[in-house]
Amino acid sequence: MHPHIEDYALIGDEQTAALVGRDGSVDWLCLPRFDSPACFAALLGDEENGHWRLAPKNLKDADTCTRRAYRPGSLILDTEWESDEGHIRVTDFMPQRDKAPDLVRIVEGISGRVTVRGTLRLRFDYGHVMPWVRRCDGHRVAVAGPDAAWLRSEPEVHTWGESFGTHSEFTVEAGETVAFVLTWHPSHEARPDLIDPHESLRHSLADWQAWADRCRYKGPHQDAVLRSLLTLKALTYAPTGGMVAAPTTSLPEEIGGVRNWDYRYCWLRDATLTLNALVSAGYLDEAEAWRDWLVRAAAGDPAKLQIMYGLAGERRLPEQDLTWLDGFRGSRPVRSGNDAVQQLQLDVYGEVVDSLALARHAGLHDKPHVWQLQLALLDFLQDAWREPDEGLWEVRGPRRHFVHSKVMTWVAVDRTVRALEDHPELPGDLERLRKLRDTIHQDVCERGYDAERGTFTQAYGSTELDAATLLIPRVGFLPPDDPRVIGTVDAVRAELARDGFVRRYSTDHNSVDGLPGQEGAFLVCSFWLADALHMTGRTKEARELFDRLVSLRNDVGLLAEEYDPRAGHQLGNFPQAFSHVGLVTTALTLFGTTGTERAG
Secondary structure, eight states: OOOOGGGEEEEEOSSOEEEEETTSEEEEEESSSTTSOEEEOGGGSOGGGOEEEEEESSOTTTTSOSEEEEOTTSSOEEEEEEOSSEEEEEEEEOOOOSSSOEEEEEEEEEEEEEEEEEEEEOOHHHHTBOOEEEEETTEEEEEETTEEEEEEEESOOOEEEETTEEEEEEEEETTOEEEEEEEEEETTSOOOOOOOHHHHHHHHHHHHHHHHTTOOOOSTTHHHHHHHHHHHHHTEETTTTEEOSOSOBOOOSSTTSSOOOBOOSEEGGGHHHHHHHHHHHTOHHHHHHHHHHHHHHHOSOGGGOOSEEOTTOOOOOOOEEOTTOOOGGGOOOOEESOGGGGOOOTHHHHHHHHHHHHHHHTTOOOOTTHHHHHHHHHHHHHHHTTSOBOTTTTOSSOOBOBHHHHHHHHHHHHHHHHHHHHOTTSOSOHHHHHHHHHHHHHHHHHHSEETTTTEEOSBTTOOOOOGGGGGTTTTTSSOTTSHHHHHHHHHHHHHHEETTEEOSSOOTTOOSSOOOSOOOEEHHHHHHHHHHHHHTTOHHHHHHHHHHHHTTSOTTSOOOSEEETTTTEEESSSSOHHHHHHHHHHHHHHHTTTTOOOOO
């Protein structure tokens, strides 16, 4: 039986991440970075594309564990099976690395005597390359081209090769443990130093829990907010501070469909909301690292600002189809890279400038060149704001004058005007920027608003709606009590909501994105609706929607990009940073950090 997206849990070391299923199988892992080729790719194919399973041998329903949970305040996963033979626990984690990435799996006997079966199939290059496997010093060593991986166990467990996999079988009684460590390194280098799996477990748990203890949020759904923050931390590439949108590629927005994209990169669109969530929750170091990544990525010609970058700010992310993979539940194509990197999205200028303003307001240490970067972005927008673009949702249809894009160019100008007003010593043409701000505002209100229907539309001259217009009051373009805001919230809710959950836009007529098929409700848009309901004075409805959204998390608290309310399953890449940022932001909007309910 093929698992559902929500059947997976996340482990990681802040440089890459693995997905572990309820059946005890690691079905996705890219090494050594989030955006590296996967060595376990069964998630997007089958077991022959790479996986590593540890589970009881003689359990009839071994495809589903008895229970699983993260240890409190950590990314350490415990999966338990109970049977007539006894009770075992498998603890999975990736310790924060010194140099080489390690995946640690510790099998522990809780009661009885349980026979455990292990199957490891390493398949480098997204499940395409079968390595040469040999024994060395009691370890199994797999080598293929640039990749090498070592498997060892403590105490040593007999392994054998069969059906192009490495197998093991052993028994554990109460109090006994068997630890496995899988270590990757470049094949031209010597084997890295061995780690002590049990000592690594103690250190990893202490490190994660110390980080979790810094969380300032004490309101309702505290566990959900903390789990979301831990997930955001896990999706951060520690060497640079960049945050990937998700650790996966090509998990479908529609089962069997073609809306399958690579999200293992860093999007500028996530910047402001992510910064706000981190700052408000008390994680200033992470917020500053993300701001610094943003500044480095945005440096250069303002006309060439991209919508996304690689983990270290790489600009070229060429897209290709991995034709040998059948896709998640037959959803093809499977893609590596993302051609949307070439798109023009004017909203990112607003995201960058708004993030710089938020960082300045939060007291993050300023950099001397940041203001010059901001002025350069504004000089570009002086004329460019009038251009059509592909918009926030990266549509692969023709460019349009998207309302959200225009609103965000207004945000870029507005935040710069405010900075000049608050800090007269800063260089800049205040009067010119004030006029530009007024011009953009008037243009949006005249050309992006449908007076007959009482709502802002997706684009100038369009009758379609867009959930991104829910952000109009949040960014301060119009006050929440403005009738145009209230009308937009009501219209989006009426036309784009399905069973209470919001789609980004209508795909019924393929009028916008040029792609066939449908997609699920976009979770962050549903959080935006909760925010907008609260801001427009409907706090009770906002809280009810928030409660429903929190209930969509899987058993270990994770959210994908989308949700299919009819099938009751999550859709899209998983776990999705934008969804977890939405959860944290809405909790802060509704309750603040102390849990005191805020007025609408």
